[in-house]
Amino acid sequence: MKPIGYEIPTLIGALFAAMVLFSIERIPTNLTALGLLLFLVLAGLLPADEAFLGFGSDVVVMMLGLLIWVEGLVHTGITRVLERIIMRYTSAQYNRFLLVVLIVPALVGAFMSNTTATALFLPIVVGVARRAKLSPAKFLMPLAFASIWVSSITLVSTSTNVVVSGLMTEYGLRGLGMFELAPVGIPIAVAGLLYTFLLARYLVPDRIPEEQITDISAHLYLTEIVIPPDSDLVGETLRDTFLIQDLDLKVLRLDRGGEGHRAPTRAHKPTSPGD
Numbered sequence: 001m002k003p004i005g006y007e008i009p010t011l012i013g014a015l016f017a018a019m020v021l022f023s024i025e026r027i028p029t030n031l032t033a034l035g036l037l038l039f040l041v042l043a044g045l046l047p048a049d050e051a052f053l054g055f056g057s058d059v060v061v062m063m064l065g066l067l068i069w070v071e072g073l074v075h076t077g078i079t080r081v082l083e084r085i086i087m088r089y090t091s092a093q094y095n096r097f098l099l100v101v102l103i104v105p106a107l108v109g110a111f112m113s114n115t116t117a118t119a120l121f122l123p124i125v126v127g128v129a130r131r132a133k134l135s136p137a138k139f140l141m142p143l144a145f146a147s148i149w150v151s152s153i154t155l156v157s158t159s160t161n162v163v164v165s166g167l168m169t170e171y172g173l174r175g176l177g178m179f180e181l182a183p184v185g186i187p188i189a190v191a192g193l194l195y196t197f198l199l200a201r202y203l204v205p206d207r208i209p210e211e212q213i214t215d216i217s218a219h220l221y222l223t224e225i226v227i228p229p230d231s232d233l234v235g236e237t238l239r240d241t242f243l244i245q246d247l248d249l250k251v252l253r254l255d256r257g258g259e260g261h262r263a264p265t266r267a268h269k270p271t272s273p274g275d
Contacts, residue, residue, distance in 0.1 A: 010043055067116060074120070083124045087131055094134060098200060101125055101139050102146045102193050110157050110189075114147035142200045149192035152185030154178055 014036060021032040040046040054060060073079060086104070090096040101121075109117035125143055129136040151158035155165060155178045165176040227233055233241055 007045055011040075011045055014039055014043070014045075067113075069112065079120065079124055082121075083127050086124065086128050090128070090132070094138075094201070097128065097132065097134065098139060098142060098197060101143050102197055105143055106146045106150045106189065106193060109147040110150040110153040112156060114151045114158050118144055118147045138201070138204055141204045142196050145196050146193060149189040149196070150185070152181045153189060154182065154185075155180070157185075 018032055018036045021027055022029055027035075037046070037051055041048050041051045082104075086097070086100050090100055105117050105121045108120070121143055122140070125139050126136045129139055152161070155161050155176050161176060161181065169175045
């Protein structure tokens with residue numbers, strides 16, 4: 001019987017350690033994944049010339065492009081425009097808003113990753129629901145399902161399709177076409193959207209008390225920054241400091257020592273000592 005070398009126990013131990021780190025999330029998941037890859041290379045379990053080969057594949061580049069696209073939509077203010085349009089035409093009515101939550105993300109999710117489509121519309125749905133005095137909990141699950149139902153319409157509607165198509169080309173097979181899955185995916189999407197629209201109000205519980213609806217978005221995105229007296233930002237205005245441009249922040253109020261809170265202006269100097 002051939003003795004077992006160190007490779008199999010080492011690989012099993014590395015995978016187990018990675019699973020533990022992924023579950024406890026003490027270390028960012030991306031660092032855990034990269035650390036596992038480097039460990040496999042250093043341990044001699046993975047050839048160095050093949051370790052990072054996947055980062056240059058068409059699948060990774062395409063997914064990176066989709067993420068950049070979504071980030072561009074957020075920073076250019078498209079999400080805010082969509083929020084105002086949705087608020088204008090739904091008129092704070094549950095059925096209209098639910099219909100928009102299902103149809104609009106489904107149309108967008110059919111031509112980008114369904115995960116990124118959900119992430120794109122998540123703040124929009126929460127913001128519109130808050131303004132309309134509706135519970136966001138009743139719309140977040142339908143939002144997620146709307147993106148899932150359309151995951152088989154186009155090649156890029158989910159990363160799974162892109163990965164499978166890439167593996168097919170590696171094995172000498174013809175890759176999936178952009179709309180090759182549409183004849184099956186479109187009927188599934190239509191049936192799923194109708195099912196969600198008709199039964200969502202009865203199956204999705206309301207987990208947010210009514211008194212917390214008006215300030216839910218503030219709890220999700222509110223934070224506080226303390227500027228020490230020796231900071232390089234001392235003396236700069238909001239217009240010139242990177243706190244607004246680079247970090248994409250909206251300053252709600254300033255607290256300068258014991259002077260209390262005040263509303264900021266772009267010409268105000270919030271980074272004076274004591275802020």
